[in-house]
Amino acid sequence: MVTVLFLGPLSDIAGAAEIELPAPLDWDALLAAVNLNTADQLREDRVRVACAGRVLSDKLALNAADGDEVALLPPVSGG
Amino acid sequence: MVTVLFLGPLSDIAGAAEIELPAPLDWDALLAAVNLNTADQLREDRVRVACAGRVLSDKLALNAADGDEVALLPPVSGG
Amino acid sequence: MRDVRLLAETFVPGPALTDFTRANPDSGGVASFTGLVRPGGGVAELELTHYAPLTSSAMEELAERAQLRFDLDGVLVWHRIGSMVPGEPIVLVAAAARHRRDAIQAVDFLMDHLKSVAWFWKRERRSDGWRWIEPRGQDHADLARWQ
């Protein structure tokens, strides 16, 4: 399984802070597993994706293996 | 009388931190009343003069009255 | 020395700065910045969440970058996570250096970069409930100063 974390405001949109999805998990499988509003957010450039503790330079290349943690990172708060 | 204060390193050169001179006191009278090394220092642009609590824009125009305090101000220390 | 911490509990900047100064006895000066939860606007509580696997290492790397860029004897970066009330400190950054300019510039540099390297999200609680704080355009301008 892959643990997917919705950080910051994404957790409100996704309706959960964390979900478990089957491994392996690629970008299309991730988009298919979340609700429409969340998928729209994830497609935006300003949302970054980390897998196994590293921020991906190209999130479309996501390829999470069994036991990996995937973190969905919206822009951080100002102020 | 006019109280004349030698501040900072000037006190070492003058051999005193403070002297009393007759009023009124102008620039030439001041130079005549101090030792040669001190007079040389006082002539340098970087030594400023305050009279009655105010720094003079032109120290040559010094004109201290009875009871005034004249402060001779060498450049401040760095660091 | 380098002192980087993510703190789940409240802290007091004064004693932290006293200790930091004592830990850098050869420095001529210590500069600091303390960020506080600003009172007003009806905010009752601020909650700060982060993504630990990225935040801790990013803060360490940032402190190291400041040490490489400026001539520092020591650097301190403390950041709160969790729930805070108005007036409470969120962040304390300090730099000890032989020369004043290095210390002050390092603090400026650390504060400008902290938000871009660490992943922090904030939400505020008012009488009508919780609301997330939006990203801010000024942050990019702050970073451009150092390029």
Place this chain on the structure above:
Amino acid sequence: MRDVRLLAETFVPGPALTDFTRANPDSGGVASFTGLVRPGGGVAELELTHYAPLTSSAMEELAERAQLRFDLDGVLVWHRIGSMVPGEPIVLVAAAARHRRDAIQAVDFLMDHLKSVAWFWKRERRSDGWRWIEPRGQDHADLARWQ
């Protein structure tokens, strides 16, 4: 608020900053700089003399200039006079502001101007006796940054 002091006795910056922060509860941040008597070079004692009729008013005016130039809630300028040992604080400057940049820049500004407006002379005691510290050219370059 404005807190300007010439201190004949030693002080501890940490608690002073805690009090200053409490006195400015509406600020988002507090920046500070502490200058210390640098150890080393065989210096056993530092003595700082000043000319009181000029120093006190000049320090007040400088603090006021910082408040006019930057958007500050409060400013603190404490300076020691008299005899100090290595490691002891000489100067503490702090600024409280709604915005971080104002606080940090005000501290930088105050430190750059303090020596030019206040008349301080320093001498150091080593094993071979007292020696006056010379003026420094860098001070003029520091001031030119703000013109």
